[in-house]
Every structure is written in structure tokens, then in C-alpha cells.
Amino acid sequence: MAKVPIQFTLNGSEKAEFVESGATLLNALRDKVGDTSPKGGCHQGTCGACSVIIDGELRLSCLTLAETCSGAAIITTAGLAEGGVLHPLQRAFLDAFASQCGFCTPGMIMAAKALLDHTPDPSREDVVEALSGNICRCTGYEPIIQAVLTAARSNSQNVA
Amino acid sequence: MAIRRGRGVAAINYPTGMNLGGDPTQALVHSTPTGNFMVTLSSVDLGQGMKQIMAQICAETIGVPTDRVVVDTADTDTGPHCMGTFASRGTHRAGNAVIQAAREARQVMLEVAAEELEVDARDLETDGQGNILVKGAPQKSISIFDVALSAHFKRGRSISGRGMFLIPRSYPEKETGAMKPSTCYAHACTVAEVEVDDETGEVTVLTVKNIFEIGRALNPKMVEQQLVGGSWMGISHALYETTEPYYPSRDHGGTDFNQYLMPGPGDLADTEIIVLERPSADGPYGAKGPGEMCANPQIPAVANAIFDAVGVRVDTLPITPERILRALKAEGTV
Ligand code: FES
Ligand code: FES
Numbered sequence: 001m002a003k004v005p006i007q008f009t010l011n012g013s014e015k016a017e018f019v020e021s022g023a024t025l026l027n028a029l030r031d032k033v034g035d036t037s038p039k040g041g042c043h044q045g046t047c048g049a050c051s052v053i054i055d056g057e058l059r060l061s062c063l064t065l066a067e068t069c070s071g072a073a074i075i076t077t078a079g080l081a082e083g084g085v086l087h088p089l090q091r092a093f094l095d096a097f098a099s100q101c102g103f104c105t106p107g108m109i110m111a112a113k114a115l116l117d118h119t120p121d122p123s124r125e126d127v128v129e130a131l132s133g134n135i136c137r138c139t140g141y142e143p144i145i146q147a148v149l150t151a152a153r154s155n156s157q158n159v160a
Numbered sequence: 161m162a163i164r165r166g167r168g169v170a171a172i173n174y175p176t177g178m179n180l181g182g183d184p185t186q187a188l189v190h191s192t193p194t195g196n197f198m199v200t201l202s203s204v205d206l207g208q209g210m211k212q213i214m215a216q217i218c219a220e221t222i223g224v225p226t227d228r229v230v231v232d233t234a235d236t237d238t239g240p241h242c243m244g245t246f247a248s249r250g251t252h253r254a255g256n257a258v259i260q261a262a263r264e265a266r267q268v269m270l271e272v273a274a275e276e277l278e279v280d281a282r283d284l285e286t287d288g289q290g291n292i293l294v295k296g297a298p299q300k301s302i303s304i305f306d307v308a309l310s311a312h313f314k315r316g317r318s319i320s321g322r323g324m325f326l327i328p329r330s331y332p333e334k335e336t337g338a339m340k341p342s343t344c345y346a347h348a349c350t351v352a353e354v355e356v357d358d359e360t361g362e363v364t365v366l367t368v369k370n371i372f373e374i375g376r377a378l379n380p381k382m383v384e385q386q387l388v389g390g391s392w393m394g395i396s397h398a399l400y401e402t403t404e405p406y407y408p409s410r411d412h413g414g415t416d417f418n419q420y421l422m423p424g425p426g427d428l429a430d431t432e433i434i435v436l437e438r439p440s441a442d443g444p445y446g447a448k449g450p451g452e453m454c455a456n457p458q459i460p461a462v463a464n465a466i467f468d469a470v471g472v473r474v475d476t477l478p479i480t481p482e483r484i485l486r487a488l489k490a491e492g493t494v
Pocket of ligand 2: 098099100101102103104105135136137138139207
């Protein structure tokens with residue numbers, strides 16, 4: 001099958017790859033670029049484990065064709081920590097024991113980041129709504145909801 | 161037609177491990193040249209926290225900080241044998257094996273320290289911070305770092321230990337059929353409150369209050385995490401999860417996990433967890449197995465609450481709206 005050249009920024013750094021035409025962004029990120037933080041849970045848009053942020057919007061990388069991402073700015077959970085310091089969401093997930101097997105965690109954190117980027121002071125209902133496309137088998141969700149609310153509070157304290 | 165409220169209670173005893181051809185786990189512990197300790201196991205960590213707990217158990221037994229212990233579960237081909245992390249057996253079986261291996265390693269460590277300090281090994285103790293001291297004369301001490309260097313480069317000793325824990329196979333008694341299928345029971349009780357819509361059969365779980373007796377909680381935050389997630393999973397088993405949601409015809413069954421329902425973050429019951437710690441006699445530092453048991457008592461508690469609400473006993477899981485409506489119809493209530 002014909003290879004297609006794509007160029008995008010991943011967590012701020014330039015990437016250029018040849019991908020199979022029709023390859024998903026999830027496969028391009030994991031197998032070509034080597035960013036394995038987005039997980040393939042269902043490969044059909046129902047679990048949220050593959051969530052990434054493309055040009056500021058939360059997207060499912062398993063349903064996004066890699067070739068449609070040329071010129072895009074892509075953010076994944078792997079790019080959140082800066083200089084070895086965890087992002088407030090990562091810190092809060094750790095502190096709240098919001099991750100067990102960890103398979104859902106990168107997708108949850110992307111969904112939460114997309115929420116907080118638009119809604120820095122969310123209600124519990126906002127958080128539940130934002131996470132409703134992401135499945136977790138282990139935690140029972142409550143610790144995840146609490147982690148997102150805690151991260152939102154710590155963000156607003158940093159600004160104040 | 162109305163929304164009816166009900167409350168149900170259930171209590172369970174839950175086993176640790178199982179009884180097939182015996183239930184063994186083995187462990188090896190050795191020190192690196194710089195006095196860190198490596199625990200080698202085949203007991204897999206699948207997110208339940210096996211590595212953290214085994215590191216704590218090894219550190220406690222040898223007398224070093226937990227961050228001086230590395231747990232390697234990488235290879236079941238080459239590691240010491242373990243039946244596996246299932247049946248809530250990981251902490252209990254592997255933990256006991258690690259204690260035995262760590263004790264043996266500690267003994268060698270104290271012997272080497274005794275040679276270095278020119279004292280009797282029985283007069284030595286650890287301070288938990290990485291040092292070995294003479295009892296009653298703590299100014300006479302040596303770091304475990306130096307002991308390990310001495311063992312490796314001077315005295316030719318291997319600071320290591322072998323551990324194994326076996327629950328032997330239990331055969332049924334001929335007369336009565338009685339046998340010991342497992343060991344070390346954990347206990348739990350759940351009270352669930354539900355609302356049932358007797359027109360649609362829909363169930364909303366309002367609250368679940370769970371009390372778990374799980375022996376000593378070796379890592380209380382991780383135990384809590386397991387119990388919170390398990391309580392959610394119990395409700396999921398009670399009301400949602402099945403591979404055949406569109407009974408009675410199997411042709412209408414789900415073909416992948418997309419059709420496998422579980423409650424999402426918007427369907428959570430108000431959940432309370434209380435932990436009772438009654439250290440077990442044969443568990444590592446008193447632990448039992450809190451793994452599977454935490455997802456069990458919610459199921460009968462929810463079934464009882466539904467009975468309390470609308471007066472029907474649904475004895476097939478999950479208790480779907482359809483099953484409730486059929487039961488109501490059979491009762492002639494609707
Ligand atoms: S892998 Fe993309 S939603 Fe499941
Ligand atoms: S932590 Fe295991 S799926 Fe969420």
C-alpha cells in the first residue's frame with residue numbers, strides 16, 4: 001500500500017514519518033513515533049484509552065487517520081511532565097490512587113486536561129461528563145473524579 | 161406505577177487461595193554489592209500492587225527502608241515458581257515465601273556484620289535505616305552498604321535466602337466429604353439502598369456501605385483503593401455485566417466488549433468503605449487476601465434491596481430491567 005508522508009508536532013517537537021495510507025494516528029504514534037502513552041483498548045472508539053489532544057481538541061486516536069494530522073499540534077500524556085516535574089493532573093492521580101493497572105490512565109488524563117483547559121473550575125458534574133467516554137475496569141471512577149477535582153483546585157491556587 | 165425504595169443486607173466469608181494439587185509459591189532474595197535487596201518472584205503484578213507489597217514485606221523482614229528493595233517479577237520461565245496472582249492469594253502466599261527468604265538473607269547479613277564488628281551475630285539488630293548496630297551499644301555499628309561490600313569482595317558470602325510457602329493439597333474425608341478448599345478467610349458485609357422503577361424495571365443504587373475484615377492492611381491506601389474499585393465492580397456484576405445482554409436469543413448476544421455494559425462515572429453509588437483489621441494467624445504480618453472478595457457482597461445486597469423494594473426475587477445475574485419486569489409480571493403485581 002502507498003506510504004504517505006506526514007508531519008506534525010508531538011508535545012512540541014517536530015515529527016515526520018511515512019505511514020501506510022489509512023493507518024490510524026494511534027498506530028502511527030505507538031509504532032512509528034514510539035510514543036506508547038496512548039493505549040489501544042478497543043480500536044473502535046468506545047473505551048477512550050487512546051485519547052489525545054489534537055489542536056486543542058480531545059480526539060480518539062484510534063478513529064483518527066494519521067494522514068489527516070499533517071500540520072497538527074498533538075499532545076499526549078507522555079509530554080505532560082516538564083523537566084522531571086509531574087503535571088498537576090499526574091500528581092493528583094498519583095496522590096488520589098486514581099490508577100491501578102494504569103491502562104485507562106493516559107486517556108483519562110487527556111480527557112481531564114481537555115476539560116481543565118476549557119473549564120478550569122469544573123463542577124463534579126462537569127468532570128463526570130468529561131470522563132464519560134473513558135472506561136476504567138479497576139478504580140470504580142470515584143478516585144479519578146476526585147483527582148481531577150483536586151488538580152483543578154491546585155491549578156487555580158497556582159494562578160491566584 | 162412508582163419509584164420504590166428498598167434496602168438489602170448481605171455478609172460473606174471469602175477464601176484466600178485454592179486447593180488443586182497444593183498451592184505453592186516460592187521466592188528468592190539476594191543483596192546487590194551495595195546492599196540493596198532483590199526479590200525474585202514469578203508472581204505477576206497486574207496493577208494490584210504486588211511489587212509494592214512484596215517490597216514492604218522484604219524490607220520489614222530484613223530491616224531496611226522499602227526503597228532499598230527491588231522486586232523482579234519479569235520472567236515466569238526463570239523465576240521461582242508461583243501458582244499465579246489469582247484467587248486473592250498473592251499477598252498471602254508470596255508474602256509468606258518472601259518472609260522466609262528474607263529471614264535467611266538477614267541471617268547471612270548479620271553473620272557478615274558480626275565478623276566485621278567482631279561480635280556475636282545474636283547481639284546485632286537493624287535500625288530500619290540501613291545500619292546494623294550492637295544491641296545496647298549503638299555507637300558500635302556498620303552500614304548494610306559496607307556489610308554487602310564485605311560479603312561480596314572480602315568474605316565471599318552470598319547474602320541471600322530461599323523462601324517457599326505451600327498449602328498442601330487437601331483430600332476430602334471419606335466419611336463426610338469434608339475438606340479444606342482454601343485458607344485464611346476474609347469477611348465482608350454490605351448494606352445497599354436502591355430505587356426501583358416498577359414501570360421500567362430500572363434500578364438505581366443510591367448507597368452502598370461496605371465493611372471489610374481483611375486481616376492486617378499492609379498498605380492501607382492500596383487496600384482502600386482495591387475496596388473502592390471492588391465495590392463498584394460488585395454493583396456492575398449485580399446489575400450490568402453479561403456476555404448475553406439480549407437474551408433469550410443467543411443470536412442477539414454481544415460480539416465484543418462494546419456491548420458489554422458496565423456502570424460509568426455517571427452511575428456511581430454513594431460508597432462507604434470501612435476496614436476492620438484482625439491480623440490473621442498464618443498471613444504475612446497478619447494479612448489476608450482482599451483481592452476478589454471486595455466485589456462480592458454487593459451482589460446479594462443489591463438483590464435483597466430489590467426484593468425489599470418491589471417484592472420480587474431475581475436469582476439470575478445481572479438483574480436487568482427486563483428480568484425485574486418479567487418477575488413482576490409473574491407475581492401478578494403489574
Ligand atoms: S482504543 Fe480508541 S476508543 Fe478504545
Ligand atoms: S486503572 Fe485499570 S482500567 Fe483504569
